[in-house]
Amino acid sequence: MATTGDYRAKFAAAFEKLTEEKTVNKATTFEKSTEEETLNEAAVSRDDVIKQFKSLKNKNGKALFDAAELKKLNTFFDKLPAREPSFAAYQFLLPLSYDDKKYFMDQLGKTAAPTKNFGISKGFDTDLFHVDAKGIGKGEIYCAWKFKDAEIQGGGESFDVAVGATKYEVKDYSGTGFTKKGEGVVNNGAIRIGVEGSVSKFNFWKEILKTVNIIEKIQTGKDTWTLLPESTELSQLLELKDHILNRVQKEVKIVTGEFNKTDAKKFTQFYEAANRIVTNYETSGEFNQMVLQGKSGQRSIVIEPISTSDIPASGKMEITVKDSSGQATVETLINYLLKLEYLRNPSKFELDLNQAVADIIAEGQADYWMVFRGSQNNILGKIVSKDRNSEFLYDTISQNGIKFKEPI
Numbered sequence: 001m002a003t004t005g006d007y008r009a010k011f012a013a014a015f016e017k018l019t020e021e022k023t024v025n026k027a028t029t030f031e032k033s034t035e036e037e038t039l040n041e042a043a044v045s046r047d048d049v050i051k052q053f054k055s056l057k058n059k060n061g062k063a064l065f066d067a068a069e070l071k072k073l074n075t076f077f078d079k080l081p082a083r084e085p086s087f088a089a090y091q092f093l094l095p096l097s098y099d100d101k102k103y104f105m106d107q108l109g110k111t112a113a114p115t116k117n118f119g120i121s122k123g124f125d126t127d128l129f130h131v132d133a134k135g136i137g138k139g140e141i142y143c144a145w146k147f148k149d150a151e152i153q154g155g156g157e158s159f160d161v162a163v164g165a166t167k168y169e170v171k172d173y174s175g176t177g178f179t180k181k182g183e184g185v186v187n188n189g190a191i192r193i194g195v196e197g198s199v200s201k202f203n204f205w206k207e208i209l210k211t212v213n214i215i216e217k218i219q220t221g222k223d224t225w226t227l228l229p230e231s232t233e234l235s236q237l238l239e240l241k242d243h244i245l246n247r248v249q250k251e252v253k254i255v256t257g258e259f260n261k262t263d264a265k266k267f268t269q270f271y272e273a274a275n276r277i278v279t280n281y282e283t284s285g286e287f288n289q290m291v292l293q294g295k296s297g298q299r300s301i302v303i304e305p306i307s308t309s310d311i312p313a314s315g316k317m318e319i320t321v322k323d324s325s326g327q328a329t330v331e332t333l334i335n336y337l338l339k340l341e342y343l344r345n346p347s348k349f350e351l352d353l354n355q356a357v358a359d360i361i362a363e364g365q366a367d368y369w370m371v372f373r374g375s376q377n378n379i380l381g382k383i384v385s386k387d388r389n390s391e392f393l394y395d396t397i398s399q400n401g402i403k404f405k406e407p408i
Contacts, residue, residue, distance in 0.1 A: 044094045046077055046086065052094060053101060069105055076108060079144055081135055081154035088133035089141055100124055109148040113163035115368070120379040129174075129372075129379060136160075138172040139372050139381075158196070159366040169366035175375045184375020190395035190403035191371065196360050197402040199257060204352040205397075207341055211267065212248055212255060214340060215241050218333065227330045233276045240270040257400030264353070264396075271346040278334050278343070285310070288331045290319070299324070302331045353394035357404040361389035371406045382406060 053073060056064040065073075080086045096104065103124055120129055120142070128145060132138035136152055140161055144150045149164040160170040175185035199205040218224050218241075225241070228234050243266050247253045254263060285305025292299045304320040311317060323329055342349040361369070367386060374380040384391075384406050391407035 044090045046090060049077075049090050049093050050074065053105070056098065056101065064102065065105055072108060073105065076144060079151035080141065081152055083135070084133040085136045085141065085152065085154075088131050092128065092131050092141075104128075104145070108145055109150070111147050113147060113166040114370070114381065114383050115385075117383055118381045120372075120381060122377040126377055126379060130376070137170055138174075139370075140170055143168070143170060143370070158364060161370070166368065167366045168368050168370045169364060170370045170372075172372045174372045174379045177376070184377055186375050187373070190405055192398070192401060192403050193360065194401075196364060199259075199397055199400050199402060202352075202356045202402075204349070204356060207349075207352075208259065208267065209255060211270070211340055211342070212244065214336065215244055216248075218336070219245060221328055224328050224333060227328060227333050228277055229281060229330070231277065231280070233273045233280075237270065237273040237277065240266055240273060244270065257397060259397035261396055264350075267342075268346065268349055271340070271342045271349060274337055274340075274343045275346050278338060281330070281334055283331075288322075289335050300326060300332060302329050350394075354390075354392075356402060357392045357394050358389040360402065360404075361386050361392050369406060 058064045129139050129142040131141045140152045143161045144152050147163045151162050159167045161168045171191050173187045175187040177185045283305045285307045288305045290301045302323040369384045371382045393405050395403045395405050
């Protein structure tokens with residue numbers, strides 16, 4: 001039986017030939033026609049496959065597949081995206097043995113739309129699973145074969161496979177290769193998605209960038225951090241802000257859309273430490289700073305604390321000015337830090353990270369997520385309803401996109 005490597009090798013040779021021919025002739029129209037000819041040469045045609053399946057005989061000398069079965073095969077091809085995905089299917093099917101062709105037809109579309117986890121048997125099933133091609137993900141051709149009325153969507157939809165009226169987002173995170181002991185490697189990596197996971201859409205990311213900006217601005221002042229009351233929390237806070245500054249300014253991370261697990265942990269600790277500092281700072285009123293604005297610009301004044309009840313609807317109000325120099329004070333520094341939402345409520349940070357993931361799942365078109373795990377010869381198809389969106393968990397951010405894990 002032909003392996004995945006067989007048809008990949010044919011494609012590689014064909015595209016190498018195509019590249020050479022393009023170098024010789026640069027005309028656009030010629031390049032297009034040459035590409036079509038080369039792909040057709042590399043991949044057997046649909047007619048070749050149908051013709052071969054039609055020619056097969058059973059032990060009584062009669063056609064192995066009747067007209068209805070051949071029509072079913074044609075329908076399978078119709079529901080594959082054009083070009084590379086279809087060519088990959090043709091290349092896989094043509095060299096199959098008699099028994100494998102029979103098995104393929106016997107099982108074609110025999111399974112209803114999955115709503116529970118399922119395993120993929122080693123052998124023909126895993127070989128077909130590993131067939132992939134440009135424009136689709138691994139496992140999608142397998143789904144088109146396995147499930148009744150399945151159709152691969154290609155790049156035109158925000159989900160991958162429709163099985164009848166049921167829509168699936170398909171993600172392959174099965175392992176490849178084997179350990180030195182001969183055991184299949186398992187891939188436990190987090191799931192990455194497209195534009196739906198762009199961090200710029202989410203408020204938590206704006207707060208992360210705001211945190212970096214505030215830390216950097218405080219850092220520009222001479223000894224500004226030391227205005228905060230000396231404590232164990234302050235020592236911890238200084239270490240955490242140094243870590244964040246190092247990640248941003250030296251490693252050029254975070255602001256570039258790279259936010260790993262350690263970053264999330266350090267930001268959480270920063271918010272918690274700063275929250276304890278500002279909570280422990282004693283003040284008798286609700287307000288201790290006034291900002292004056294007018295023709296001369298803006299001016300900040302530190303005042304003796306006042307409460308809401310001290311502020312009249314109109315008329316005179318008595319205040320006591322503590323500092324009008326415009327220099328940083330412990331009051332202005334704490335007020336500046338309190339601009340951070342997650343400093344005021346540290347537990348909300350993790351909640352918002354996971355809520356962002358839940359929103360991605362809930363707002364997507366897919367009714368189910370089909371996530372393939374396990375090793376290359378022992379694959380598990382995990383089926384998770386979008387109704388379980390709150391069970392998907394945030395993992396990291398990479399290349400400006402959220403990565404997450406499906407429910408265990």
